[in-house]
Amino acid sequence: MSEIAVTGATGRIGGGVARRLAESGVAQRLLVRDPARAPDLPRSTVAVCSYDDGPAVRAALDGVATAFMVSGAEHPDRVGQHLSFVDSAVAAGVTHLVYLSFYGAAPEATFTLARDHWATEEHIRRSGVAYTFLRDNLYLDFLPMMAGEDGVIRGPAGDGRMAGVAQDDVADVAAAVLRAPREHAAATYHLTGPEALSLAEAAEVLTRVTGRPHSYRPETLEEAYASxxxxxxxxxxxxxxxxxxxxxxxGELLPVTDDVARVAGHPPRSLADVVATSS
Structure with missing residues (x-):
C-alpha cells in the first residue's frame, strides 16, 4: 500500500496537487466523478466515485495508504457526504487522511461552512487513522470575483481583516505533506498569505494591479441578505x-501564520502576486 489517492482531481486544488505529485514522480490514483475531465498525468490511474457512494469509494481506495480529501462541493448534507467518505476510506484500509479544511473551523464558527469542516475533522480524529488538516484561509484568487461588474465589493465585513491565501500555495503545501505524510501526522496547518487585509485595502490592491477602479462598500446584515x-x-x-x-x-480569519513557508518551503504569495499572475 504505497499509492496516494487525490480526490477532486478535476478541480483547482486537487488538480494542482495531482500535477505537483506527477512532477515529483509520485504514483497516484485520481478520484473523480467524471473520468472525461480527469487530467492525463504520468504514473496516475483514474477511479470514479462520489463521496456518498460507499462501495465505489472503497473500490477506488483499495491499496491506497494515504488519501488527500478535498472538501466536497457545498451541499445541504455535505457533512454526511464527508463522513461517508471517511468511513469508506477507513474500511478500504487507508491509514492517513490529509483533509482540506478551513481556517477557524469550530462548532460555533461565524462562517457557517466552517462548522461543517469542524464536524468532518472530529469524525476523522475519532476514526483511528493518522491525519493532517490543512485549514486554508479565504482564497485570494476568489477576491476579484467578490466585486460586482462596477468593481464594488459589497458585504458586512466592516473594517475586519482576513489573511487570505493563494490556491497555488495550498496546493504546494498539500503536495509537500503527501510526499512525506508521516512527518506531518496529527498536524493542523493554518494556511494564510503574507498579510492581513481589509476589503477596502484589497480593493486598493485590485485597483493598482488591474488598472480598473475597485472599492469596498460595507453593508448591514439586512442589506446583505436583500442584495x-x-x-x-x-x-x-x-x-x-x-x-x-x-x-x-x-476577526476569525486572523492571524497571519508562517505555515505555508514552513511546509512548502517558500514565502506565500500576496494578493498582488495572485492578481498579476492571473491577469
Whole structure:
C-alpha cells in the first residue's frame, strides 16, 4: 500500500496537487466523478466515485495508504457526504487522511461552512487513522470575483481583516505533506498569505494591479441578505455567503501564520502576486 489517492482531481486544488505529485514522480490514483475531465498525468490511474457512494469509494481506495480529501462541493448534507467518505476510506484500509479544511473551523464558527469542516475533522480524529488538516484561509484568487461588474465589493465585513491565501500555495503545501505524510501526522496547518487585509485595502490592491477602479462598500446584515435574495438560492447557501463577510468582521480569519513557508518551503504569495499572475 504505497499509492496516494487525490480526490477532486478535476478541480483547482486537487488538480494542482495531482500535477505537483506527477512532477515529483509520485504514483497516484485520481478520484473523480467524471473520468472525461480527469487530467492525463504520468504514473496516475483514474477511479470514479462520489463521496456518498460507499462501495465505489472503497473500490477506488483499495491499496491506497494515504488519501488527500478535498472538501466536497457545498451541499445541504455535505457533512454526511464527508463522513461517508471517511468511513469508506477507513474500511478500504487507508491509514492517513490529509483533509482540506478551513481556517477557524469550530462548532460555533461565524462562517457557517466552517462548522461543517469542524464536524468532518472530529469524525476523522475519532476514526483511528493518522491525519493532517490543512485549514486554508479565504482564497485570494476568489477576491476579484467578490466585486460586482462596477468593481464594488459589497458585504458586512466592516473594517475586519482576513489573511487570505493563494490556491497555488495550498496546493504546494498539500503536495509537500503527501510526499512525506508521516512527518506531518496529527498536524493542523493554518494556511494564510503574507498579510492581513481589509476589503477596502484589497480593493486598493485590485485597483493598482488591474488598472480598473475597485472599492469596498460595507453593508448591514439586512442589506446583505436583500442584495443576495435575487439569486434565489436556498437559505443555507445565502447564510454561507453572508457569513463569509461577518467572519471577517468578527476577526476569525486572523492571524497571519508562517505555515505555508514552513511546509512548502517558500514565502506565500500576496494578493498582488495572485492578481498579476492571473491577469
Amino acid at each position: 443576495r435574495a435575487v439569486y434565489g438560492a436556498p437559505s443555507w447557501q445565502v447564510d454561507a455567503w453572508v457569513s463569509t463577510y461577518t467572519a471577517i468582521a468578527a
